[in-house]
Amino acid sequence: MDAFFNALNNFFLIGLPYIALFVFLIGSVWRYTSTRFKYSSLSSQFLEGRQLFWGSVPFHMGILFLFFGHLTAFLIPRGVLLWNNHPARLIVLEVTAFIFGIAVLAGLANLIYRRLTNPRVAVVTSRMDYAILSLLLLQVVTGLWVAYSFRWGSSWFASVLTPYLWSVFALQPDITAVSALPWVVKLHIVGAYLTVLLIPFSRLVHFLVVPLDYIWRPYQQVVWYWQRKEVRRSGTPWSLKRPLNN
Amino acid sequence: MDVRAQISMVFHLDKCIGCHTCSIACKNIWTDRKGAEYMWWNNVETKPGTGYPTKWEDQDIYKGGWEKQNGSIELKGAGRKKGLLNIFHNPNLPVIDDYYEPFTYRYLDLIESPASDDQPTARPVSLITGKPIDIKMGPNWDDDLSGTPDYARKDPNMQGLSAAEQEAMFQLERMAFFYLPRICNHCLNPACVASCPSGAIYKRGEDGVVLINQQVCRAWRMCVTACPYKKSYYNWHTGKSEKCILCYPRLESGYAPACMHSCVGRIRYLGVILYDADRIEAAASSETESLVDSQLNMLLDPFDPQVIQAAKENGVPDSTIKAAQYSPTYKFVKKWGMALPLHPEFRTLPMLFYVPPLLPVMASLSNQDLEQGEKMDPIAKFWKDDWLYDTSTEGLWGTIDQARFPLKYMANLFSAGDEEKVKLVLKKLMAVRIHRRDVTVGDIPREKVQQALSEAGLDAETAEEVYQLTSLAKFDERFVIPPAHREQAIEMLEFTGDTKGSVGFGFKEKPQRGL
Numbered sequence: 001m002d003a004f005f006n007a008l009n010n011f012f013l014i015g016l017p018y019i020a021l022f023v024f025l026i027g028s029v030w031r032y033t034s035t036r037f038k039y040s041s042l043s044s045q046f047l048e049g050r051q052l053f054w055g056s057v058p059f060h061m062g063i064l065f066l067f068f069g070h071l072t073a074f075l076i077p078r079g080v081l082l083w084n085n086h087p088a089r090l091i092v093l094e095v096t097a098f099i100f101g102i103a104v105l106a107g108l109a110n111l112i113y114r115r116l117t118n119p120r121v122a123v124v125t126s127r128m129d130y131a132i133l134s135l136l137l138l139q140v141v142t143g144l145w146v147a148y149s150f151r152w153g154s155s156w157f158a159s160v161l162t163p164y165l166w167s168v169f170a171l172q173p174d175i176t177a178v179s180a181l182p183w184v185v186k187l188h189i190v191g192a193y194l195t196v197l198l199i200p201f202s203r204l205v206h207f208l209v210v211p212l213d214y215i216w217r218p219y220q221q222v223v224w225y226w227q228r229k230e231v232r233r234s235g236t237p238w239s240l241k242r243p244l245n246n
Numbered sequence: 247m248d249v250r251a252q253i254s255m256v257f258h259l260d261k262c263i264g265c266h267t268c269s270i271a272c273k274n275i276w277t278d279r280k281g282a283e284y285m286w287w288n289n290v291e292t293k294p295g296t297g298y299p300t301k302w303e304d305q306d307i308y309k310g311g312w313e314k315q316n317g318s319i320e321l322k323g324a325g326r327k328k329g330l331l332n333i334f335h336n337p338n339l340p341v342i343d344d345y346y347e348p349f350t351y352r353y354l355d356l357i358e359s360p361a362s363d364d365q366p367t368a369r370p371v372s373l374i375t376g377k378p379i380d381i382k383m384g385p386n387w388d389d390d391l392s393g394t395p396d397y398a399r400k401d402p403n404m405q406g407l408s409a410a411e412q413e414a415m416f417q418l419e420r421m422a423f424f425y426l427p428r429i430c431n432h433c434l435n436p437a438c439v440a441s442c443p444s445g446a447i448y449k450r451g452e453d454g455v456v457l458i459n460q461q462v463c464r465a466w467r468m469c470v471t472a473c474p475y476k477k478s479y480y481n482w483h484t485g486k487s488e489k490c491i492l493c494y495p496r497l498e499s500g501y502a503p504a505c506m507h508s509c510v511g512r513i514r515y516l517g518v519i520l521y522d523a524d525r526i527e528a529a530a531s532s533e534t535e536s537l538v539d540s541q542l543n544m545l546l547d548p549f550d551p552q553v554i555q556a557a558k559e560n561g562v563p564d565s566t567i568k569a570a571q572y573s574p575t576y577k578f579v580k581k582w583g584m585a586l587p588l589h590p591e592f593r594t595l596p597m598l599f600y601v602p603p604l605l606p607v608m609a610s611l612s613n614q615d616l617e618q619g620e621k622m623d624p625i626a627k628f629w630k631d632d633w634l635y636d637t638s639t640e641g642l643w644g645t646i647d648q649a650r651f652p653l654k655y656m657a658n659l660f661s662a663g664d665e666e667k668v669k670l671v672l673k674k675l676m677a678v679r680i681h682r683r684d685v686t687v688g689d690i691p692r693e694k695v696q697q698a699l700s701e702a703g704l705d706a707e708t709a710e711e712v713y714q715l716t717s718l719a720k721f722d723e724r725f726v727i728p729p730a731h732r733e734q735a736i737e738m739l740e741f742t743g744d745t746k747g748s749v750g751f752g753f754k755e756k757p758q759r760g761l
Contacts, residue, residue: 036461040485043465047374047482053335055476059335119375120342124482154512211333213276220442220526224451236390 011078012190013175017168020197027200028208041206047120059107065100066143070157074165077158084155093154098147104140112137128202135195142188150182161189248523249557251547251566252434252454252597252726253492253516255506256578256585257427258716259603260675261513264425266290266386268505268514272429273503276491281483283348286385287490288505290427294401294415295388295654297426297562299344302476304402310474311437311592312530319531319593324472338471342482346383348373349411374482378643390423393587394566398423403658411652422651424603426659427513429505430477430490430586431596432456434521434544435530438489441472446487453518453595453728463487474592475644477608498730515715517573517726518566519580519597520546520557530593534662537590544595545580546575546647569728574715575599583703584671602668603655604675670702677702680714681709695701 045052052109068139073080084090115125147153160177167174178189199205256414272288291297305311307322321328323338332338350367359366372379388397404412415421432449436456439447446462447469449455458469458478463486467476470487478489491501501507506514521544529540546553548570557567570576578585578601585599653672661667677698684695699709716721 037484037486039461040465042462042485043467043480044482045336045341045467046470046480047342049335049339049341053337056334114473119377207462209444211330211445211464211466214330214443214445217445219325220435221439221445221448222451223448 009175009179012186012193013164014173014176016190016193017173021191022194024199028205031200031205032208039205039209044121044124047124048114048118051110051114051118055107055110057107058103059111062100062102062104062107064237066097067102069097069100069154073157074162075152076128077162080154080158080162083157084152090152090154094147094152098144099153100118101140101144101147105144108133108137108140116239128198129144132195132198132202135191136196139188139191139195142184142191145186146185164221247546247553247556249560249562250451250454250523251521251557251562251570252517252521253497253728254399254454254519254573254575254579254597254599255429255432256515256575256599256601258513258515258578258601259424259426260601261511261716262290262425262427264290264292267508268427271504271508272490275493277488278585280373281356281481282479282488284342284345284385285476285479285481285488287479287488288427288429288739290386290400290425291386292389292391292397292423293426293659294398294403294423296397296400296402297388298346298666299340299476301400301402303474305474305592307338307711308340308471308474308476310476312435312471313592313593313638314531314534317531321437321441321472322474324468326435329441329443329466329468333466333468336467336471339467339474339480340470342374343383344383346387347381349379349381374508383442401636403655406658406663407652407654411654415652415655424651426588426600426689427505428477428588429473429598430456430492431594431598432490432492434523434595434597435525435593436472437472437592437594438469438478441468443468444467445511446700448692449479450494452730453494455494456489457491457494457700458487460484460486460488474589474594475596487620490699497727498732500727500729502721502725502727507628512719512724514580515574515719515724517575518548518570518728520548520553520562520567520570522546526595530553530595534591535664537593538586538661538664538667541590541595542580542583545576547580550577563728563731566728569726572726574719574724574726577711577715582674584674584712586671588660588714589662591662595668600660601675602660604672604679629742655711673702674704674712677704678709678712681706682713685710738750 083093115121115129115133150156160181164174164178178186195204199208215219247613268288269286269290273286276287277283277285278663286298289298297303301307302310305322309757311322312319313322324332349370349372351370353368356366356368369378370381371377377522388394389398398416399412407415413695432454433456436447436449436452438458439449439456442463444462444464446459446464448457448459450457465480465485465487467480467487469489470476470480472478478487480487493501493505495501496507502516506516525544529537529544532540548554548567554567558564575585579599585601587599588598653668654663656668656672657663657665660697680690680695680698681704682692684692699705704712
């Protein structure tokens with residue numbers, strides 16, 4: 001029996017992260033270069049706008065906070081532990097994160113309800129959308145469960161999960177500590193890997209192309225199909241290098 | 247001076263008969279696809295009316311276009327701050343019901359339904375869900391319904407008209423309407439381009455056509471909000487926005503866009519106008535009263551040697567400069583000053599201009615119908631002399647002032663509320679008619695003809711030119727399309743030496759020796 005659990009742990013905590021990362025990296029490059037017409041957030045607001053507000057906004061706000069929260073704990077675990085040194089600050093962090101988690105849950109529930117009940121939205125819903133929604137629901141439910149039952153997550157994430165994740169990225173996976181965690185936490189970890197795995201094959205790609213360059217690009221854009229000034233100038237040398245707008 | 251070329255359009259509204267042939271030509275070529283059924287890149291509206299999508303002109307609802315903020319301009323409902331903050335849910339996005347739910351009919355039921363006592367019917371079904379629906383709206387649902395309370399009275403352009411004027415417009419005897427065909431304006435200061443977070447929308451440098459790169463669009467859907475003319479459409483099936491492409495594949499091969507080519511009333515003109523790109527920002531942010539003037543000031547005289555010189559230095563080909571010199575749109579817009587932009591107050595500097603309709607103004611009765619005339623509203627013009635047209639210029643311009651269509655309404659559409667601008671154009675239209683009546687019938691005193699022409703700022707020669715281009719112009723005069731110079735463009739894309747000797751008839755792969 002132990003051998004069986006060991007095998008499971010090895011597969012889900014060592015094998016799966018590498019599969020997920022590999023597929024994510026290769027898949028994202030393939031998706032971006034080969035299927036750019038299908039690269040879209042596939043907004044359905046045009047077909048239904050009101051219900052979407054109560055789904056999309058809390059969901060995105062919550063998931064953004066939680067994503068950056070996890071990222072911070074992964075990148076600067078020491079900072080999180082220092083912050084948590086003071087009980088009041090720890091409570092503030094945990095409660096805030098929990099509230100955002102509730103926002104994600106509420107938003108996601110609204111989004112799923114909308115997908116299931118609105119006939120127009122149902123038309124533009126693919127099986128992958130249902131897969132992603134179920135996976136995200138699993139993530140937020142297990143996440144809230146873990147946060148509620150196994151306190152205080154922000155502290156033990158920084159001291160247990162961060163070393164594990166670092167070890168995965170360092171190609172020397174060490175799962176001794178993680179294997180001992182409760183199964184709900186493991187489920188949450190596996191769900192995260194599956195989400196990463198599915199990013200290139202779903203509408204989640206939109207999070208890879210967050211339009212931040214909009215902040216600094218000029219408002220107006222003019223594209224010249226061929227540089228007429230260059231063509232007219234007799235001094236322009238022939239070049240085998242193709243111009244960017246080819 | 248940064249001289250660029252822009253393909254611009256003029257629609258002569260006096261000639262539009264509202265047949266929707268343009269819309270159908272466009273629909274058949276470009277938008278007869280899943281997700282695009284509801285899109286009408288070209289549509290024709292009855293004015294007064296609410297249009298498509300419903301009340302698109304009311305920017306209190308849709309927040310389209312630019313607005314002035316402390317001396318400069320900012321997008322009203324999109325832009326860096328609002329666009330990115332509202333990216334998860336755009337509060338100002340029109341939804342499909344603001345246009346209409348696309349539908350078809352189950353025609354096969356007419357043939358295949360089993361024999362029964364009742365007539366079989368072809369029920370309408372939604373093209374989105376495929377389920378039977380009750381049709382509530384269509385793209386031209388208010389076609390010809392000028393006097394109706396549901397449509398005409400809800401026209402956003404009624405603002406500024408007194409209650410009495412509005413009432414007068416909708417009396418059955420005085421009721422008048424005209425058609426407003428609309429396509430993308432291919433603006434000089436396009437709000438859609440500015441609003442696109444992923445930078446998918448751009449203006450082509452060579453001819454100014456505004457396009458959406460379908461591979462870069464990510465469905466952030468801000469362009470739909472930002473375009474005050476609601477000419478950027480969201481394809482709900484592909485998750486990409488689409489818009490009028492001015493039939494650029496046709497333009498590049500020397501054909502007029504499909505809507506223009508098919509126009510039955512020959513109301514459409516297309517040609518190049520040279521403009522100074524350095525003045526775009528100043529023009530777009532000028533005071534509301536001077537918007538039209540500053541836009542017209544940007545347009546350059548293609549015969550001016552300095553302009554030609556600057557254009558050449560900027561890489562505008564000689565053929566394009568020549569096309570600009572023959573451009574019918576330059577004549578209507580700049581030379582004669584007879585065409586105005588639609589809703590200049592949106593500050594996008596639209597490059598589709600309209601010759602406002604004179605027709606409702608001209609409608610009147612001569613004293614042959616005295617009995618009918620007495621029943622008419624006193625504001626309606628009634629000619630008491632023997633002339634079919636009142637030939638005194640006083641009476642003439644009086645007709646314009648007391649038009650069945652209040653000038654204010656026209657001004658709200660075409661000149662940001664400036665009645666004088668519309669009045670001048672209408673005077674010119676009237677003067678050309680008086681001139682032609684003088685030429686063909688000769689029953690108007692010469693000095694009155696002269697007076698009419700000079701007060702409208704025309705001379706006989708110009709009036710004749712206007713008449714020629716309005717009434718008799720052939721295809722090549724209405725559409726002066728500059729060559730796209732693909733032969734030179736291809737050299738920018740590939741070195742001819744690369745492919746020399748490697749292709750021939752019938753080969754898709756290089757005709758190389760086999761293994």
